[in-house]
Amino acid sequence: MKTLVKRFAQSKMFWPLIALICIIIINLILIPGFFDIKIYNGHLFGSPIDILNRMTPLLIISLGMTLVIAKEGIDISVGSVLAISATTAATLIQSHSIFIALLAAIGVGVLCGIWNGVLVAYIGVNPMVGTLILMTVGRGIAQLISNGQIITVHSKAYHFIGAGYLLGFPFSVFVAVVCFILLYFLMRKTAMGLFLEAVGGNQTSSRFAGINVKKIMFIVYVVSGICAAIAGILISSNVNSADANNAGLWIELDAILAVVIGGTSMSGGRFYLGGTVVAALFIQTITTTIYTMGIPPETVMVAKAVIVIIVCLLQSNAFREMFMRKKAVEV
Amino acid sequence: MDTTTILKAAGVSKFFPGVKALSKVNFTLRRGEIHALMGENGAGKSTLIKVMTGVQKPNEGTILFNDKRISPKTPQEAQNIGISTVYQEINLCPNISVAENIFIGRLPKKNGKIDWNTMNEQAKQILERLHIQIDVSRLVSSYSIAIQQMIAIARAVDMSSGVLILDEPTSSLDSREVQELFKIMRKLKNEGMAIIFVSHFLKQVFEISDRMTVLRNGLLVGEYKTSELTQTQLVAKMVGGTSVTSEELPNKRRKPRVMEGQTFLKTNGLEKHGSIEAFDLAIRTGEVIGIAGLLGSGRTEMAKLIFGIDQADQGNITIDNNMMTLMYPRKAIKNGIAFCPEDRKVEGVVEDLTIRENIVLALQAKRGYFSYMPLKKQCQLAQKYIDLLKIKTPSMEQKIGNLSGGNQQKVILARWLTTNPKLLILDEPTRGIDIGAKGEIRRIILSLAAEGMTILLISSELEELVRCCDRVVILRDRSLIGQLEGDGITETKIMKLIGEGGVKAANEDIG
Numbered sequence: 001m002k003t004l005v006k007r008f009a010q011s012k013m014f015w016p017l018i019a020l021i022c023i024i025i026i027n028l029i030l031i032p033g034f035f036d037i038k039i040y041n042g043h044l045f046g047s048p049i050d051i052l053n054r055m056t057p058l059l060i061i062s063l064g065m066t067l068v069i070a071k072e073g074i075d076i077s078v079g080s081v082l083a084i085s086a087t088t089a090a091t092l093i094q095s096h097s098i099f100i101a102l103l104a105a106i107g108v109g110v111l112c113g114i115w116n117g118v119l120v121a122y123i124g125v126n127p128m129v130g131t132l133i134l135m136t137v138g139r140g141i142a143q144l145i146s147n148g149q150i151i152t153v154h155s156k157a158y159h160f161i162g163a164g165y166l167l168g169f170p171f172s173v174f175v176a177v178v179c180f181i182l183l184y185f186l187m188r189k190t191a192m193g194l195f196l197e198a199v200g201g202n203q204t205s206s207r208f209a210g211i212n213v214k215k216i217m218f219i220v221y222v223v224s225g226i227c228a229a230i231a232g233i234l235i236s237s238n239v240n241s242a243d244a245n246n247a248g249l250w251i252e253l254d255a256i257l258a259v260v261i262g263g264t265s266m267s268g269g270r271f272y273l274g275g276t277v278v279a280a281l282f283i284q285t286i287t288t289t290i291y292t293m294g295i296p297p298e299t300v301m302v303a304k305a306v307i308v309i310i311v312c313l314l315q316s317n318a319f320r321e322m323f324m325r326k327k328a329v330e331v
Numbered sequence: 332m333d334t335t336t337i338l339k340a341a342g343v344s345k346f347f348p349g350v351k352a353l354s355k356v357n358f359t360l361r362r363g364e365i366h367a368l369m370g371e372n373g374a375g376k377s378t379l380i381k382v383m384t385g386v387q388k389p390n391e392g393t394i395l396f397n398d399k400r401i402s403p404k405t406p407q408e409a410q411n412i413g414i415s416t417v418y419q420e421i422n423l424c425p426n427i428s429v430a431e432n433i434f435i436g437r438l439p440k441k442n443g444k445i446d447w448n449t450m451n452e453q454a455k456q457i458l459e460r461l462h463i464q465i466d467v468s469r470l471v472s473s474y475s476i477a478i479q480q481m482i483a484i485a486r487a488v489d490m491s492s493g494v495l496i497l498d499e500p501t502s503s504l505d506s507r508e509v510q511e512l513f514k515i516m517r518k519l520k521n522e523g524m525a526i527i528f529v530s531h532f533l534k535q536v537f538e539i540s541d542r543m544t545v546l547r548n549g550l551l552v553g554e555y556k557t558s559e560l561t562q563t564q565l566v567a568k569m570v571g572g573t574s575v576t577s578e579e580l581p582n583k584r585r586k587p588r589v590m591e592g593q594t595f596l597k598t599n600g601l602e603k604h605g606s607i608e609a610f611d612l613a614i615r616t617g618e619v620i621g622i623a624g625l626l627g628s629g630r631t632e633m634a635k636l637i638f639g640i641d642q643a644d645q646g647n648i649t650i651d652n653n654m655m656t657l658m659y660p661r662k663a664i665k666n667g668i669a670f671c672p673e674d675r676k677v678e679g680v681v682e683d684l685t686i687r688e689n690i691v692l693a694l695q696a697k698r699g700y701f702s703y704m705p706l707k708k709q710c711q712l713a714q715k716y717i718d719l720l721k722i723k724t725p726s727m728e729q730k731i732g733n734l735s736g737g738n739q740q741k742v743i744l745a746r747w748l749t750t751n752p753k754l755l756i757l758d759e760p761t762r763g764i765d766i767g768a769k770g771e772i773r774r775i776i777l778s779l780a781a782e783g784m785t786i787l788l789i790s791s792e793l794e795e796l797v798r799c800c801d802r803v804v805i806l807r808d809r810s811l812i813g814q815l816e817g818d819g820i821t822e823t824k825i826m827k828l829i830g831e832g833g834v835k836a837a838n839e840d841i842g
Binding site: 194195198201206208269 | 695698700746
C-alpha cells in the first residue's frame with residue numbers, strides 16, 4: 001500500500017491532480033453553491049458541468065499538442081487552424097448539409113496539418129517558425145472565407161454538437177472522450193506511441209533503429225491539425241457563430257501549458273495523455289473560478305499567471321529538492 | 332614529503348547513497364611525470380578526478396597541492412589553483428572562434444574593449460607551443476575532432492600551473508593523431524608539467540606513462556612504475572578477484588576459416604561523394620569480415636551506405652540476388668541487415684526509454700505500426716536477451732541511461748539480435764567500455780560467428796580484427812585499397828597496408 005502511494009506520488013499525474021484538487025477545495029470554500037448540480041429538463045446544469053463543457057476545445061487541442069511536443073516540436077498555429085475550420089463549417093452549413101460542412105471543416109484541418117508537417121518534417125523548418133507561418137496567415141485565410149464578417153449559424157443540428165445534451169451531459173464531452181480514446185488507442189495499442197517516444201528521446205538513434213522519423217513528425221502535425229479543426233467545430237457550434245478574428249485566440253498558449261503541466265517535457269520523449277486531460281481541466285477550472293469570483297477581467301491574466309507559476313514550481317524536482325533541503329536543515 | 336610531489340590525495344573517501352565510490356584512497360602526482368590512472372568502469376577513476384577538481388566534495392581525506400591543503404568547490408576554483416582538466420567530451424563552444432575559445436572568460440581587453448589582435452596573436456602562440464598551426468580566427472566547428480581536442484588541451488595547458496588531467500583523450504583519435512598527442516604530452520612533461528592520463532587503451536598507457544595507480548571497486552590497489560609491470564599483470568590487478576586469465580579474455584586467436592559459401596551481399600560501385608569512393612565488396616554467408624582503416628578513412632561511411640542511413644549517389648547493392656539501388660534502414664532490416672553504430676550515445680540508445688523498449692525498438696520498426704507486440708511478448712524478448720547477454724540490471728524497466736557503457740552496448744546488441752539478422756554490422760563494438768565487458772562482447776561476437784551469423788566488424792583495434800576475422804578489407808583515404816585473408820591477417824600487415832597503401836603493397840606483402 002505504502003509503495004503504491006509512493007509510486008503514485010512520483011507519477012507525472014500527481015502534481016497536476018493535487019493542483020486540481022486544491023483549486024476545487026478553494027472553490028468549495030469561497031464560492032457557495034459552486035458544486036450545485038441541478039437537473040433541468042433531463043439535463044445537468046451547474047458550474048462543474050459548465051467547466052466540462054467549456055474545456056472540451058482546449059482539451060482536444062491539448063491532446064494533439066501533447067503528441068507534437070513529445071516529438072520535441074511545437075504547433076502554435078492551432079488557434080488559427082481552429083478559426084479556419086470554424087469559418088469553413090459555418091459558411092458551408094448555410095448552403096450545404098451538415099455532413100459536408102463537418103467533413104470540409106475537418107478536411108481543412110488535415111490540409112493545415114499537412115502544410116505544417118511538410119514544412120517541419122520534410123523541409124526541415126524549425127517547428128516554431130514553421131507553424132508561425134500558418135498562425136499569422138491562418139486568421140487571414142479565415143477572414144477570406146468569412147468575408148470579414150462574423151458568420152451566424154442557424155442550423156439546429158450543428159448547434160447540437162457544441163451545445164446539445166446527451167444522457168444528461170453536454171454532447172461536446174462525448175466528442176472529447178471519443179477523441180481521447182481514439183488517440184490513446186493509436187498511441188498505446190499500436191507501435192506509434194513507442195516510436196514517438198523514441199523519436200522524441202533521440203532522433204538519430206531512432207533512425208538507426210529503422211524508424212521513419214520524418215513520417216512520425218508528419219503524422220503528429222496532421223493529428224494536431226485535425227484536433228484543432230474539431231475544436232473549431234465545437235467552439236463555433238457552441239455560440240452559433242464563427243468569428244475569424246477571435247475564435248480560439250491564444251488557445252495555443254493554454255494548450256502548451258496544459259501539456260507541460262500534464263507532465264510532458266518540452267524537450268520531447270515521454271508523453272502523458274492522461275496528465276494533459278487533468279491539466280486542461282485544471283486550467284479551465286481556474287479560468288471559471290476567476291470569473292465567478294468576480295475578479296476584474298483586467299487582472300484575470302495576472303491571477304492565472306501566478307497560479308501557473310506555482311504549479312510549475314511544484315512540479316520542478318529542483319525546486320522541491322531546494323525546499324526539502326531547507327526543511328531538513330531546519331530540523 | 333619529497334619536493335617533487337605537486338598533488339597529493341590522502342585517505343580520500345566519497346560515498347554515494349548505497350555505494351562507496353572511493354574509500355581511503357591515496358594518490359601522489361609528481362612534477363614532470365605522466366601518471367596513468369587505471370581501473371575498470373566503476374573503479375573510482377572518475378570520482379577521484381572529480382574530487383580533485385572540485386566537481387564533487389570528498390566525505391573524508393585531504394588533498395594537498397604543493398603541500399598546501401586545498402578544497403576546491405568548483406572546477407573553476409581548481410583551475411585557479413592550477414589544476415586543468417580536459418574531459419572526454421570536448422568542452423569547446425563550436426560556434427565561436429578558436430582564439431575566443433582559448434580565452435573564454437579571460438578575454439584580453441584594451442580601453443574596456445576586447446583586444447582582438449592581442450587575443451589572436453596570443454592564441455596562435457599558445458597553439459604553436461604545441462606545434463599546432465591553424466587559423467585561430469576560424470570557428471572551432473570547422474576543425475576535426477582531433478584538432479578540437481588539441482585546442483582544448485592547449486587551453487588547459489595555458490591555464491594550468493603544474494597539473495593537467497586528460498580524461499580519455501584518445502578515444503576519438505586515430506593512431507596517427509594519438510602519436511601527435513603523445514609528442515605534445517612528452518614535451519609538456521619535459522617542461523615539468525605533471526599529467527594524469529586516463530585511458531582504456533592498455534597499449535597507449537604502457538607507451539606513454541611513467542607510473543600508474545590502479546583502483547578497483549573504490550579501493551587503491553597500488554602504485555607501480557610502468558617499466559616494472561607487464562600488461563597481463565596490470566589486467567590482473569585491475570580485475571582482481573574475478574581473475575581473468577588470458578583464455579577468458581579472448582586473447583587466443585581464432586582459427587580463420589576460408590569461406591566458400593554463397594555471396595550474401597554484394598555492392599557494385601557503391602559511392603557517395605565526399606564520404607566514400609566507389610567500392611565493390613562481396614560478403615559471403617557466414618564469414619566474419621573486418622574493416623580496417625584510420626579514423627575518417629571511410630569505414631563508418633561504408634557501413635552507413637550498406638545500411639541505408641546515407642543514400643548512395645551511385646552504384647547498387649545486391650542482397651540474395653535482389654538488386655537494389657535505394658536503401659533505407661527499414662528496408663535493410665527487412666533484408667536481414669543489422670547495424671550497431673559507432674557512437675552509442677548519439678546513434679544507439681534512447682536514454683529516456685527503458686531497457687525493454689530499447690531492445691524491442693528495431694524489431695517493432697521491422698514489424699511496422701500495426702502489428703504492435705503485446706507487452707507480454709516484449710517482456711519475454713527482453714528477458715531472453717538480458718539473460719543471454721548477461722546484461723546487469725535490477726529490472727528491464729530501468730532507464731537505459733542508468734546502465735554502464737558495456738551494458739548499454741549489450742542492450743543495443745540485443746536490439747539487433749531480436750531482428751534475427753543474417754548480416755550483423757558492428758561498428759567499434761568495444762570502444763569506450765571496460766576490459767571485462769570488452770572481453771564479454773568479443774566472446775559474444777565469436778559465438779555468434781560460430782553459430783553461422785555473417786558479421787561485418789569495424790574496429791580501430793587491430794588485435795580485435797586479427798582475433799576475430801576470416802578476412803579483413805583495408806580502407807585508406809575513403810577508398811578500399813586491399814584485403815587480407817586467412818592466416819595472412821596480422822597486425823603488421825594491416826598496419827603496413829594502412830600506412831603504405833595500394834594493392835601493390837598488399838600483394839608484395841602477401842607474396
